[in-house]
Amino acid sequence: MRRYYLFVLLLLPFFGIAQDADETLKRLKQKLNQVKEYTAKVQIDTRLPFIKMLPVSALIHFKQPDVFEVKSKGIVIIPRQGLDQINRLLNQASAYTVVPQGNTILGGIPVQMMTLIPVQDTGEVLMGKLWVDPKGILVMKSQLTTRSNGTVVADFQYGTQAAYGLPDKISFQVDVKKFKIPKAMTGDMNTSSSPSASGTTDTKGTIQIRFSEYKITSSTKL
Numbered sequence: 085m086r087r088y089y090l091f092v093l094l095l096l097p098f099f100g101i102a103q104d105a106d107e108t109l110k111r112l113k114q115k116l117n118q119v120k121e122y123t124a125k126v127q128i129d130t131r132l133p134f135i136k137m138l139p140v141s142a143l144i145h146f147k148q149p150d151v152f153e154v155k156s157k158g159i160v161i162i163p164r165q166g167l168d169q170i171n172r173l174l175n176q177a178s179a180y181t182v183v184p185q186g187n188t189i190l191g192g193i194p195v196q197m198m199t200l201i202p203v204q205d206t207g208e209v210l211m212g213k214l215w216v217d218p219k220g221i222l223v224m225k226s227q228l229t230t231r232s233n234g235t236v237v238a239d240f241q242y243g244t245q246a247a248y249g250l251p252d253k254i255s256f257q258v259d260v261k262k263f264k265i266p267k268a269m270t271g272d273m274n275t276s277s278s279p280s281a282s283g284t285t286d287t288k289g290t291i292q293i294r295f296s297e298y299k300i301t302s303s304t305k306l
Contacts, residue, residue: 234262
């Protein structure tokens, strides 16, 4: 009997951490779902090995549940990880299991770490990791592993629209070996066909997106 009580007492801290993670995700979902539709101007700075690109301006249009459009006169490379894919994942609570990973400090901000494991392995997202500020209810970092683009890490910065969970800047880190490049860029224009052509074997790249002039056309207040 004493061993049974000891076992229960040892599990109590884990249950507490799990409940904290579930509560944080619930509040994060509520916050992100405030915005039903928005547009924003973005400046995209793409730095990938073997590809030379100038910064590109674009317009993003998002509308729940699944509209995500990017309009630009130039060629745009934007990972959906860290943008609408996080919203989609959070809105499918029954489709994944939350595994709390404890707490840490990220950029001077205390965050909760959690892993989201899909119940079925047939979807696009194979695994997700989130670092969430439980005070501001903001995603500070994400790491999503998908079938089509491999693993993409995103770091978030907030400012003007933090109350809605919308970032001012997202910095992506991508693995070029698995990341899909638009077919329009596979020709000779500003590209090299192989690592040896550019004299480098680096397969990591970054994509920075700066948001401005948000126009939230439909929202609800918490």
